Amino acid sequence: MQASLALALDPHVFSLVLKSCAAIHRPQLGTAIHAHITKSSFLSNPFVACALVDMYGKCVSILPARQLFDEIPQRNVVVWNAMISLYTHSNRVPDALKLLEVMDIAPNVSTYNSIIAGLAGSDDGSFKGIAFYRQMREMGLKPTVVTLLALLPACVGVVALNLIKEIHSYAVRNDIDSHPQLSSGLVEAYGRCGCLLNAHNVFWDMKERDVVAWSSIISAYALHGKARNALEIFQQMELAKVQPDGITFLGVLKACSHAGLADEALDYFARMRTDYGMEASSDHYSCLVDVLSRAGRLYEAYQVIREMPVKVTAKAWGALLGACRIYGELELAEIAGKALSEIEPDNPANYVLLAKIYASQGRHEEAERMRSEMKERGVQAAPGSSWVTYQD
Template sequence: MASYNSNYLRLLSHTKLLASHVNQGRHEQALALFHHMHTSIALTLDPFVFPLALKSCAAIQHPQLGTAIHGHVVKSSFLENPFVACALVDMYGKCVSISLARKLFDEIPQRNVVVWNAMISLYAHSNHVADALELFESMDVVPNASTFNTIVAGLSGLDEGSFRALKFYRQMRELGLKPNLITLLALLPACVGVAALNLIKEIHGYSIRNDIDPHPHLRSGLVEAYGRCGSLINASNTFRSINERDVVAWSSLISAYALHGEAKTALEIFRQMEMAKIQPDGITFLGVLKACSHAGLADEALEYFARMRKDYGLEASSDHYSCLVDVLSRAGRLYEAYEVIRDMPVKVTAKAWGALLGACRTYGEVELAEIAGQALFEIEPDNAANYVLLARIYASVGRHEEAQRMRTEMNERGVKAAPGSSWVVYQD
């Protein structure tokens, strides 16, 4: 009896240390400890150990050990434990493949809502939202808030998914499920997608009434959402209510003012951020460069672009280069913009070429327009806007044969211009 108690206490102590390693991101140490526990003759592992080890396998992409643990789980008849089953499904989805995760999911004898959520989450986070929805519809257990959170987040990330995300949120409320922090964070992008300012205010009020409001991620998300929906006053007020403003909060406010052409204010906020000793990141500088672009501040944009690496050691992404090309193009400095594109150390995107092509029409620059147009035809051959824009540039300088050739090429490639459309949100 004393030996049993001693072994139990040793297992408990090891399990606590294992959990500490996993929760603190020390996954190599966690798996080394798991190996020691597994090979110890004196210890008989219980179901609480395996989800921890599987979580570390998923975190550091260790599928061989994960599949070996799967074999031990089956031999020990632990697959019926929902937490073990959930961890296995998650590990397969993140380390091996979604299809094998689904195969395992289908073989689990007793699936509670936690196991269902694991598979739905894998689909949603892998951009297989249609599969997540199909699995949701086939659930044989009652979904919980986490189920809806995953679906709402997945739909919010789709181009046309905002309305469907809001529909799922209403369905969640009809079932009497209470939204939590994750729900609100998932819902905000959907609100922005349909410019539902009233719903953003509703979310804000709900968060205050339910004591979720102090969370910094939510307040930063509200700053961004208010800004994107045009309510700079609410964005600014929410920002000022944040006691400890991190880089996300500052960047959200800078982007809000930049989006609405308030360049001077955006750049002043950036100056205040630097004075507050908050280290800007790449997203911060995207907001700064967009502010310069809207205000035509080409020289300032070049200066900030240089400071990214010089002062903060940040490498410019294709989005940063696209913003720089845009600001130079808007200012009429088309050949400087073209030089930036030619010297880009990262992949040139359609955004950069599109900014140059659009400016070529404004300034009547045909030679560069042809170069930009040909590049865009290769990157996005089915985008009719590029053909139409180049045709208009030709027509504007009297080169009607080339304009007609663009229209003919569109027809030959089967490229069709999308019809115009609009939508209206009706709110009570």
């Protein structure tokens, strides 16, 4: 088009080619196009401006994107949303909220979608995310599938079962309950918030079940200690010719862990590679260590840790240490405790647990030494607390 004098380069062309630059990460080309846009006086076009902000944020950094945003003469809601979305995707939710406060134009559903998703993915942001959803509804804005998908993790974060049911009802009334990603999200949300029956019903009402849906229902049953049900569903998944992924096997291994099915866990762990060609991650190894540890096979669990081809996490050592207390295994407890003190030296639970193991063995001097070490490092055990959500 550039070589042809007969074809004009209009704003629509520039916005599309900038989206392509962002998609395949071509910052130099995007910058060159920016220069062309400036010469052509198209920067005042809000769609071109939006595409430029998005390109800089995804291909360069947030700083030049914000500088460009501040220089745009006419900013419609699409341009504001582009900058807010960049902040939330970069885990800079406070900056996104500050920008929302100074918007000189009414926010729309996309604005709230970005804010809710950002808050739901941040520490202690679930209540705020739900509050923004309520605010959006009060403004008369109609939630979309994207809104509901952003809201579900916030509901899970605070176990807001009533709101999950509200989302489900809204989806049914507006004929979007058949959306596969939303259905899978509802299965996971119901399962994690203690409503296994609803998770079961949503799953079996789905017309098409992808790997996410199957993994969600397996994890739901595993979470509720229904190991045999979870493993039966995994078999049905295989019969349905749906290829499991790493998350599926995490659910399977957790199901084995809750039921103490150590041999089954070893078999499924081996099948990941032999049947499906998948390499186990740190999380898979941690689950396997947990299964063996709970079953009292502590030295097998320790052998798994020693032979792990991936980084040993605190989860694996923590599972072993916890089991050592149950089974009174002091030698391995000391090894696990030492490893944990190096991985997470500020976690009080590791010191307290090892001190209890020493005390249970009558070795009170070592127990006191652990408490002294906590004081020397300035590590304090958090006081116990609880909260209750009352639901109608």
